[in-house]
Amino acid sequence: MDIAPYLLLATLEGLVQASVLMLTALGLSLVFGVMRVVNVAHGEFFMLGAVAAWVCASLIPGPPYVPFIAALLVAPLFVGALAWASDWAILKRIDYNPEATIVSTIGLMYIIQQMTLITFGPDAQAVEAPFYYTVRFPWFGYSGYKFFIIAVAVVLVGGLLYLLRHSKVGLYMRATQLDRETAQNFGIPVTKVYSGVFAVGAMLAAIGGVLVVPSQQAHYLMGHDPLLLSFVVVIVGGLGSIPGTIAAAILIGMSDGLLSVFFSPTLAKIFSTLLVALVLVFRPQGLFGKAGR
């Protein structure tokens, strides 16, 4: 039998995975780039997005696209507010000390995860896709919803990049990233930028969570894998580099789809964790970074 259909299918699956990963990892990358802190609770923001989508689906009546659209609005707002509150309650008070931030976001990770367990329960919950449309290929049909995921991710990332490059907010963020103190001296509200970036980073993860839930089910432990993969992407792409993150997300999202055809998921994870560790040890600027040539 011809290999072309399999290749096309794997590529499509890879693109879908890469799109969600791009959103999630970009959130982590943005936070690291501007604030120089690592948010270990990032995967939980993703999970909360998925759970919020389920909550919307079970509370809001009507055809499935109504709660879905509601979730696309509610989930990021809720998660963004939660992240903003965490920043205010915790990170600001430890002055964004990098090590203390990791320890306290590990704490935050457990808190969010266990709170979800208490309220949402231990079972995985399915959510219906907002619409059913099958794109017909000569060999197989493919879910139109998955093309929609790709489209949403591309639009969001494109919009974000535009905002970063061309708006005043983007300028503030870049200035803060370059030098916190100088930015402060130039009258840039650095603390507001920090809170904003932390919230936006979490919102991106939450949107990722909403988008995957029709094909993946919501579960209180589902944040682990996106966290790990985002780490891989952010570190391979070069810590804090937005273009590097996007490139790495596409590369890793695509290859993860292909690799999982040939290898067991455990082996693929072993490979990714070791990759992160070894890149940090031997090429801390990331595989795509410029320095150290």
Next chain:
Amino acid sequence: MAEIALLKTKGLTRYFGGLKAVENVDFQIREREVRAIIGPNGAGKSTFVNLLSGRIKATSGSVEFAGEDISRMPAHKRVRKGIAYTFQITNIYGSMSVLENICVAVHNRLRPSLLSRNHVSEVDIEAEAAEAAKSVGLGDRLSEVAGTLAYGHQRLLEVAMGLALQPKLLILDEPTQGLSDSEIASFKEVVRAVNKVTTVLLIEHNMDVVMTLADQITVMERGTILAEGTPDAIMNNAAVQAAYLGARA
């Protein structure tokens, strides 16, 4: 020259990206000399002494110390060879006592290997540390927590840690910055006493300190050596006056 150079650099160069912080410096210092390096801010003085101590790696060029090429040697080994460095910004162990701070330095000299078998007792280490503290006038503050000392005393502690290494060459990076006049006076005494047994290289902005202490002065500007000579010669050097002293007056 009759005496052998203690330290010698050839073509020593360091670029930071496109910036030439130190460029092609040939430099010599004789044993038992007090040498001052002066120059405007950004002249490359600190980078230069950091290249000597090994804290910064040279882009090119060589450093020779006591007849041995140490260009590739990591910083901690250079310290063991006898190059002690005291930081421009006070750099002590804030939570340790004065005595413990100096003990770390003495420890390195008496028991260089981490798991060494030749056991030197803590009593010996503490005795020598106390001695070093005394020589800079901190003898009655041994048990005070270093972080709580007055700024001037912290600087002296920094010097004491350098001395406790019993170095062949003591590099002092802007040692009198932030000190009061009386503290500067006693600092000068300390350097004179130290100079009886060791060579001193200091970066200094205070011209009074430079003129009273230095045997030789090296003037740096934009990463290169502008002039070198005795204090009198430097004072009368037209190029130096134009570039540095004149600008200050």
Next chain:
Amino acid sequence: MSLRNKKLFLLCLATLAGLFVLQFLLSDYLVLAFTRILILAVFAMGYNVLMGYTGLVSLGHAMFFGAGVYGAGLCSYYLGTSLPVAFLAGILAAIALSFLIGLLALRTQTVSFMIVTLMFSQAAFLLILYFSEFTGGDQGLTLPTSARSFSLFGLAVDMTSGVARYNLALSVFGVVLLGLFAFTQGPVGRLLIAVRENEDRTRMLGFDTYAIKLLAFTVSGGISGVAGALYGLMFGYIGSAFAEFKISIEALLFTLVGGPGSLLGPLVGTGLMTLLIDRLSGVTTAYLIVVGALLVVLTLWFPKGILGSLRDRWLPWLK
């Protein structure tokens, strides 16, 4: 040789004596709880060497605890070696692993160091799962009855006896405590603190700080392995849960609660936390929420822990 910090030494001896007496006062259930506390305290004490004294926060010490568990357990399970030999094998496995990981991880600093240790540890955990035919995976392996007792120097020890287990754990705890007293309160300990306080300064006093950190890392990992090997052999069970991320976090939490950089802090932290977690896990499955909340609270308001705060206020010798 003069003894530095006599007060602390006496406090250590008093603690050991108190722990010995404790077994006559407590119920069987609490003796078992304290057996676990003693072993986990050894783990936290190992962690404290790196985190408290040397200032390096690892998020991957589960892999060294796990190396002890599996080094000892697999040796006993597959090779049928006597328990003392298996115990040594576990310790050696942990020392070898920590030396290797240290060589790599210590090339990085702060945040990178934390992530690198975390990732190596996760890789080790996943490897245990991947080779579950050999390791037993998350189901684990139960050691055969032949591995439930041993005799050493004519002394027969039965691992199914609660009293024997407690005293064995206490002996190992005592040896590690006194060993660490010598290690941390002497000149080497001063070097660890010097690296923690100011690495650059220490390098410029002529020390190879990489070597100092590697020593601390290996000692820390080795002691974690002692705890792991003891835990696995004493309760006759090995499983992947011993190498989970949660185990690394427990070491961090116990040390934070008790006071990083104080010799007895890990014991205090482990005692309090283990008793608390035992209570809570009887009440709710979501007991980890308390672990999370404590991590946040400690970093916000109590970063020096119990003994660390006592030391800063009243007892400067409590190092």
